Amino acid sequence: MSARVLVGVKRVIDYAVKIRVKPDRTGVVTDGVKHSMNPFCEIAVEEAVKLKEKKLVKEVVAVSCGPQQVQETIRTALAMGADRGIHVEVSGKDYETLGPLQVSKILAALAKKEQADLIILGKQAIDDDCNQTGQMTAALLDWPQRSPEDGTFASEVNIEADKLKVVREIDGGLETIKINLPAVVTADLRLNTPRYATLPNIMKAKKKKIANVKPADLGVDVSSRLEVLKVDEPPQRQAGVKVETVHDLVGKLKEAGRI
Amino acid sequence: MSAVCGSLSRSRAAVRCLCSRAAAEAHHDVIRPAFPPLQSFSEEESMMRDAVKKFAQERIAPFVSKMDEDSVMDADVISALFEQGLMGIEIGAEYGGTGSSFFSSILVIEELAKVDPSVSVLCDIQNTLINTLLTNLGTEEQKQHYLPRLASDTVGSFCLSESESGSDAFSLKTKAEKHKDYYIINGSKMWISNAEHAGVFLVMANAEPAAGYRGITCFIVDRHTDGLHIGRKENKLGLRASSTCPLTFDNMKVHEKNILGKVGHGYKYAIGMLNGGRIGIAAQMLGLAQGCFDHTVPYTRQRVQFGKRIFDFQGMQHQIAHVATQLEAARLLTYNAARLKEAGRSFIKEACMAKYFSAEVATLTTSKCIEWMGGVGFTKDYPIEKYYRDCKIGAIYEGTTNIQLSTMAKMIDQEYDG
Numbered sequence: 297m298s299a300r301v302l303v304g305v306k307r308v309i310d311y312a313v314k315i316r317v318k319p320d321r322t323g324v325v326t327d328g329v330k331h332s333m334n335p336f337c338e339i340a341v342e343e344a345v346k347l348k349e350k351k352l353v354k355e356v357v358a359v360s361c362g363p364q365q366v367q368e369t370i371r372t373a374l375a376m377g378a379d380r381g382i383h384v385e386v387s388g389k390d391y392e393t394l395g396p397l398q399v400s401k402i403l404a405a406l407a408k409k410e411q412a413d414l415i416i417l418g419k420q421a422i423d424d425d426c427n428q429t430g431q432m433t434a435a436l437l438d439w440p441q442r443s444p445e446d447g448t449f450a451s452e453v454n455i456e457a458d459k460l461k462v463v464r465e466i467d468g469g470l471e472t473i474k475i476n477l478p479a480v481v482t483a484d485l486r487l488n489t490p491r492y493a494t495l496p497n498i499m500k501a502k503k504k505k506i507a508n509v510k511p512a513d514l515g516v517d518v519s520s521r522l523e524v525l526k527v528d529e530p531p532q533r534q535a536g537v538k539v540e541t542v543h544d545l546v547g548k549l550k551e552a553g554r555i
Numbered sequence: 556m557s558a559v560c561g562s563l564s565r566s567r568a569a570v571r572c573l574c575s576r577a578a579a580e581a582h583h584d585v586i587r588p589a590f591p592p593l594q595s596f597s598e599e600e601s602m603m604r605d606a607v608k609k610f611a612q613e614r615i616a617p618f619v620s621k622m623d624e625d626s627v628m629d630a631d632v633i634s635a636l637f638e639q640g641l642m643g644i645e646i647g648a649e650y651g652g653t654g655s656s657f658f659s660s661i662l663v664i665e666e667l668a669k670v671d672p673s674v675s676v677l678c679d680i681q682n683t684l685i686n687t688l689l690t691n692l693g694t695e696e697q698k699q700h701y702l703p704r705l706a707s708d709t710v711g712s713f714c715l716s717e718s719e720s721g722s723d724a725f726s727l728k729t730k731a732e733k734h735k736d737y738y739i740i741n742g743s744k745m746w747i748s749n750a751e752h753a754g755v756f757l758v759m760a761n762a763e764p765a766a767g768y769r770g771i772t773c774f775i776v777d778r779h780t781d782g783l784h785i786g787r788k789e790n791k792l793g794l795r796a797s798s799t800c801p802l803t804f805d806n807m808k809v810h811e812k813n814i815l816g817k818v819g820h821g822y823k824y825a826i827g828m829l830n831g832g833r834i835g836i837a838a839q840m841l842g843l844a845q846g847c848f849d850h851t852v853p854y855t856r857q858r859v860q861f862g863k864r865i866f867d868f869q870g871m872q873h874q875i876a877h878v879a880t881q882l883e884a885a886r887l888l889t890y891n892a893a894r895l896k897e898a899g900r901s902f903i904k905e906a907c908m909a910k911y912f913s914a915e916v917a918t919l920t921t922s923k924c925i926e927w928m929g930g931v932g933f934t935k936d937y938p939i940e941k942y943y944r945d946c947k948i949g950a951i952y953e954g955t956t957n958i959q960l961s962t963m964a965k966m967i968d969q970e971y972d973g
Contacts, residue, residue: 332605371602493606495640495653495663502599 299353299413299455299477301344303378304403305337305360307369308423321526323392333369336418338376338490339483343453344416345377346488352455353414355379359406361399363387367506374501375493381506382406386518393520395424398511400432405514407437412478414460415439419482430482441480442473453481593890596662599655604662610639611670619671622796623941626788629796632674633710633752641667642681643706646690650702657831661838661893668842669849672945673796675839677710680748683835685711688757688773688828692816697775701755709754714744714802715825721746722958725768725822729804731760737810738762740774740782744802746952750785751798754778758804759821771821775813782807793944830903831896832953833910837889840913840949844882844920847942851924851932858929871927878920885909885916904966911959914949921946 309315310330318325333341344356358373360366361384370381384402386394407415420427434441442462454461459474460481493501511518539545549555596604618629636642644660646652653659660682668675689701705711720726729742740760750756756776763770776783786801816824852875855866865871888909895902921943925932932939950956 368598368602371598375602375606492610492639493602494638495603495606495644495655495659496648497640498599498602498606499648499654501602 300355300357300410301347301353301414301416302403302407302410302412303337303340303344303356303358303373304399304415304417304429305341305358305369305373306334306418306421307331307360307362307366308334308421311335311422317527317529321528322524323527331365331369333372334418334421334423336420336422336483336485337373338418339485339487340416340418341373341376341378342488342490343481343483345491347414347453347455348377348379350454357382357410357412359384359403361386361394361402361511362391370506371501372493374504374506375498376491377497378504380504382410383506383508384514385508385510390518393522393524394518395520395522396426396428396432398516398518398520400429400436401516402511402514402518403429403433404436405516406509407433407478409514414455414478415480417480417482419484430480434480437478437480439478439480440475441482442475453487593887593894600659600662603655603659604666607639607641607663607666608669610635611667611674615667615670615674619796619938619941620935622671622673624795626790626795628673628677628752628798633677634708636674636678637706637708640706641678642710643686643702644682646686646702646706650698650706652686652702652706657897658890658893661834661889664835664838665842665845665889668839669846671796672839672843672942673794675842676794676797676836677749677752679832679835679839680713681705681711683832684713684828685755685757687831688713688815688824689775691828692773692824696812697815701775704754710749710752712747712749712753712756714747714756714758716746717743718745718801722955724825725771727759727761727771729758729760730764731762731772731774731809733762733811736812737808738774738814740776740804740807740809742804744804746789747800747802748797748952750800750802751788756783756802757815758802758809759825760804762818766819768822769819771825772818773815773821773824774809775815776807776809780807780809792947793941794948795944829953830906833906833959834889834892834896834902836949836953837885837892837906837909837913840910840917840946841882841885841889843942843946843949844885844913844917847917847921847924847939848878848882850938850942851927854931855927865927874923874927878923881916881919885913888912904963907954907959907963910949910954911956911963914946914956917942917946917949 308331309324309326310332313330316325341358344353347353348356356378358370358378358381360370363386367383370383374381403415415433417430417433419430431441452463455477458477460477460479462473462475464471537548539548546555614635615632618632622629622632640653641663643652644655644663645657646654648654664675664679667678686702686705689698689705693701715724715727717727717729719728729740729744731738731740740758742760744758755778758774758776759771760774761770762772782805784803784805786803789799791799852866855871855875856864858865866875888905892902892905892909895905921939924939925943928937928939931937934940
């Protein structure tokens with residue numbers, strides 16, 4: 297199979313970090329905070345590498361949009377087994393306002409440029425939880441899109457003839473879906489367990505190439521249609537109140553104006 | 556090309572300054588001052604450290620308590636170390652190794668020690684002692700035969716100490732008698748780490764007792780050699796998952812092609828390699844102390860007494876800050892000694908300082924951590940008491956603290972010779 301897979305990887309604040317809102321309420325604190333690859337993207341990379349090991353695809357290309365630092369994220373994908381990387385340079389204000397619509401335009405343009413047969417993305421990013429990029433990319437390319445997980449137990453992704461075969465567990469048993477390639481697949485949590493980057497692979501990753509590209513080169517306008525007005529912490533949980541009888545409960549609810 | 560010399564050019568090129576994450580993020584170009592802070596790592600070193608950190612948390616941490624209790628290293632843990640490429644860090648890719656640098660080994664040893672110092676020492680001995688000796692002294696044939704195995708599935712042991720010779724290593728009594736093209740080795744060794752799992756042993760024996768220590772020769776001995784007996788492992792206070800066994804050699808026949816380096820030069824090789832190994836132990840003690848500290852501080856921030864967090868009491872704050880300072884100092888001594896070695900500069904005094912100091916800091920840190928944890932620090936349900944037991948060996952093995960201090964003093968004396 298001569299298929300080429302494009303995998304999107306996003307650099308996000310590490311899942312274990314305690315998030316704090318900036319004092320000016322324009323966003324969250326990112327300076328000096330640990331970042332890593334979005335966990336859903338790790339699963340996407342793993343799936344792509346597995347397809348390559350099964351000899352169903354020929355090349356895995358890792359893509360990330362952002363400033364200089366996203367190269368670390370691309371290198372991690374290379375250390376997991378991707379063949380080469382593409383860094384789409386977006387920085388400063390543009391990066392702060394970069395969202396699914398712009399990213400999907402970039403991915404669509406790259407997919408055409410690189411003649412990709414398959415795009416695998418994480419279902420969502422743990423920072424904005426949008427769950428939109430996969431769907432938008434597919435729409436822009438007019439390709440089918442599927443999440444092999446879709447909230448049910450882990451399954452298999454395979455390529456047979458020119459179709460993508462996806463098996464997933466549903467309540468009644470197993471469902472097998474075939475979709476035409478080229479296609480977009482979004483990976484959910486239970487699709488696979490991402491491998492560790494072994495030390496020898498980290499060394500090998502150093503020799504793999506990362507190409508630099510600007511959104512303008514792809515004919516994409518990254519200006520945002522959305523403006524963030526403010527960002528707040530979730531409200532603090534208040535202590536509850538215990539009541540003795542149903543009568544008291546009704547009384548309290550009336551007091552609070554709930555009924 | 557020797558891994559030590561090769562890493563000189565690699566490390567100079569690779570020590571890029573990732574000064575601080577904050578600075579790097581504030582300016583999109585990474586700042587590169589002429590003299591980066593000691594805690595600067597190349598991208599490769601950072602990636603390795605993060606990979607090992609994650610690996611240790613997920614694949615080793617769950618087994619630590621049981622391995623300590625049973626005094627047995629889990630076989631899956633050992634194979635996972637090999638799979639991850641952690642047992643052949645400096646072995647060249649042409650021999651199936653990872654092809655990285657000494658400093659990377661140090662970072663790996665430190666990260667492993669944060670989770671389990673026993674696993675860390677297994678990795679340390681393999682990388683800093685066994686692999687280094689074979690890479691630097693082995694004939695091409697020996698390297699082809701042993702390095703790929705050491706990188707993929709074979710644990711090594713280094714055999715120098717005997718029941719009557721510890722610090723006084725060169726008074727060792729194990730003899731090697733030459734007969735035509737082989738040697739007959741008789742004697743015994745004690746305190747041999749990794750012996751339970753080792754597939755290959757580097758045995759120091761004297762081939763010319765009349766020449767005193769100048770007869771000491773290093774022999775490469777495979778596990779299943781006739782006459783090699785591995786004794787019952789010691790029941791130890793700490794580092795229990797690391798096997799420590801006596802060995803006996805009973806008319807053990809070893810071919811002369813299994814001599815590493817030259818006859819009678821073994822003492823030199825031992826000293827040379829232990830100088831580097833010292834930095835490995837410094838990294839192990841550092842990781843141990845840091846791991847213990849990292850388990851303890853969150854507890855002090857949660858535990859409330861007299862209406863406030865125990866962390867908020869000034870007495871506690873001062874103690875915690877003091878220990879944190881010692882940890883930072885130990886880290887800088889260790890990293891600097893490692894960078895000096897990589898740069899091909901003189902590093903023996905600094906290596907002694909790093910090992911001596913890290914062992915002391917480990918003792919201080921673990922002892923204090925138990926106090927800060929109070930009653931729960933004293934129970935086996937919490938990991939703290941294990942670190943306390945594990946740290947003590949740091950002042951003893953691979954050169955006791957007294958030996959380190961004497962070595963340093965000798966060098967200081969020479970410095971003032973003028």
